[in-house]
Amino acid sequence: xxxxxxxxxxxxxxxxxxxxxxxxxxxxxxxxxxxxxxxxxxxxxxxxxxxxxxxxxxxxxxxxxxxxxxxxxxxxxxxxxxxxxxxxxxxxxxxxxxxxxxxxxxxxxxxxxxxxxxxxxxxxxxxx
Amino acid sequence: xxxxxxxxxxxxxxxxxxxxxxxxxxxxxxxxxxxxxxxxxxxxxxxxxxxxxxxxxxxxxxxxxxxxxxxxxxxxxxxxxxxxxxxxxxxxxxxxxxxxxxxxxxxxxxxxxxxxxxxxxxxxxxxxxxxxxxxxxxxxxxxxxxxxxxxxxxxxxxxxxxxxxxxxxxxxxxxxxxxxxxxxxxxxxxxxxxxxxxxxxxxxxxxxxxxxxxxxxxxxxxxxxxxxxxxxxxxxxxxxxxxxxxxxxxxxxxxxxxxxxxxxxxxxxxxxxxxxxxxxxxxxxxxxxxxxxxxxxxxxxxxxxxxxxxxxxxxxxxxxxxxxxx
Numbered sequence: 001x002x003x004x005x006x007x008x009x010x011x012x013x014x015x016x017x018x019x020x021x022x023x024x025x026x027x028x029x030x031x032x033x034x035x036x037x038x039x040x041x042x043x044x045x046x047x048x049x050x051x052x053x054x055x056x057x058x059x060x061x062x063x064x065x066x067x068x069x070x071x072x073x074x075x076x077x078x079x080x081x082x083x084x085x086x087x088x089x090x091x092x093x094x095x096x097x098x099x100x101x102x103x104x105x106x107x108x109x110x111x112x113x114x115x116x117x118x119x120x121x122x123x124x125x126x127x128x
Numbered sequence: 129x130x131x132x133x134x135x136x137x138x139x140x141x142x143x144x145x146x147x148x149x150x151x152x153x154x155x156x157x158x159x160x161x162x163x164x165x166x167x168x169x170x171x172x173x174x175x176x177x178x179x180x181x182x183x184x185x186x187x188x189x190x191x192x193x194x195x196x197x198x199x200x201x202x203x204x205x206x207x208x209x210x211x212x213x214x215x216x217x218x219x220x221x222x223x224x225x226x227x228x229x230x231x232x233x234x235x236x237x238x239x240x241x242x243x244x245x246x247x248x249x250x251x252x253x254x255x256x257x258x259x260x261x262x263x264x265x266x267x268x269x270x271x272x273x274x275x276x277x278x279x280x281x282x283x284x285x286x287x288x289x290x291x292x293x294x295x296x297x298x299x300x301x302x303x304x305x306x307x308x309x310x311x312x313x314x315x316x317x318x319x320x321x322x323x324x325x326x327x328x329x330x331x332x333x334x335x336x337x338x339x340x341x342x343x344x345x346x347x348x349x350x351x352x353x354x355x356x357x358x359x360x361x362x363x364x365x366x367x368x369x370x371x372x373x374x375x376x377x378x379x380x381x382x383x384x385x386x387x388x389x390x391x392x393x394x395x396x397x398x399x400x401x402x403x404x405x406x407x408x409x410x411x412x413x414x415x416x417x418x419x420x421x422x423x424x425x426x427x428x429x430x431x432x433x434x435x436x437x438x439x440x441x442x443x444x445x446x447x448x449x450x451x452x453x454x
Contacts, residue, residue: 022371023368023369024372025374031353031354031357034349034352035360037252037344038352040344041341042343072231080249084343113341113342116342121250123441
């Protein structure tokens with residue numbers, strides 16, 4: 001990551017601080033929001049694993065830091081809340097970080113994710 | 129009741145005894161006989177009353193039993209209610225400590241959020257239809273023959289899945305091929321009946337074969353802010369404090385300033401040229417004037433030549449003087 005994430009505090013909400021330093025024209029909030037949502041994509045996780053990011057202690061610490069997305073006021077900015085939070089939670093597990101390099105697990109996650117993405121809707125519809 | 133009946137029995141017995149006595153004395157009295165009949169009737173009436181009494185008694189007993197049973201039932205119910213109330217009051221609501229703290233939110237916020245994420249979490253209808261089959265197919269492919277799937281994918285992409293994100297991200301292309309084969313097999317079965325030909329389907333239904341991903345797809349990730357930052361850093365630009373828009377603006381301004389400077393320089397140059405031309409023209413004019421002057425002077429000089437003639441003429445005075453002197 002080229003963005004300096006050594007700061008322990010989560011970034012400010014948009015509009016809170018106009019003098020927020022920008023990275024390539026984007027605030028830290030925007031970049032971290034995009035990154036944490038990209039984690040919802042199993043193939044992106046696999047990509048990170050193949051680039052050996054998931055074994056880097058600094059990256060693991062960063063993943064732990066990203067857990068602030070599970071709390072308000074940040075929670076409401078996630079547009080893919082299900083897979084994002086699920087994968088963020090799974091990424092806290094060392095076993096998952098080791099296994100996601102396997103294409104089989106990626107395919108399983110894709111199949112399950114797509115199935116769940118459609119079925120949760122049908123379940124709520126069929127409820128009386 | 130007993131006394132009542134006893135009195136009647138006594139009366140019957142007495143009447144009977146007196147009748148028997150009277151018969152034994154061989155002096156039967158009609159009056160005594162009538163008395164016995166009356167007593168007997170009384171007894172019969174008494175017995176009827178006794179029956180009613182017994183019935184009433186039985187009824188009372190039954191009602192009492194019923195009352196007791198109902199009382200017991202009521203007591204049971206009340207007792208159960210009390211016990212239940214106590215239980216409910218003593219029951220601690222389950223605290224899901226593991227799931228984290230609870231947060232307050234308003235209905236408006238919730239609805240806002242629901243509206244915002246509806247496009248990314250709610251699959252389109254076309255994706256719902258048959259998405260389950262597709263997912264099952266994908267799961268089956270992943271579960272049963274991942275190697276074959278892998279091989280197919282690597283032959284498609286020409287790269288191994290782990291070579292790059294692009295190669296690992298061709299699940300999107302893998303899924304449509306599966307659906308394609310699937311639907312093709314369907315059409316071969318039902319093409320003679322109701323199925324439209326494959327090439328017409330997308331024209332009729334734009335959502336045909338739509339795939340719903342509940343996460344950002346590769347194109348979104350590639351076109352996002354992170355890739356922009358990555359682009360900057362691979363091109364040797366520190367993204368910190370670097371805003372492409374501002375840079376663009378700055379460049380534009382610089383360009384503008386440069387253009388303006390050029391324009392100014394051009395104008396200055398033109399001005400200088402104009403001035404030089406004017407100068408040259410002025411000089412030419414001056415030269416012309418000088419030449420004309422010179423010419424004029426030349427002509428004036430001939431006048432001067434005549435002037436001495438005049439002078440000579442005037443000298444004539446002198447001559448005259450001379451003459452006068454003469």
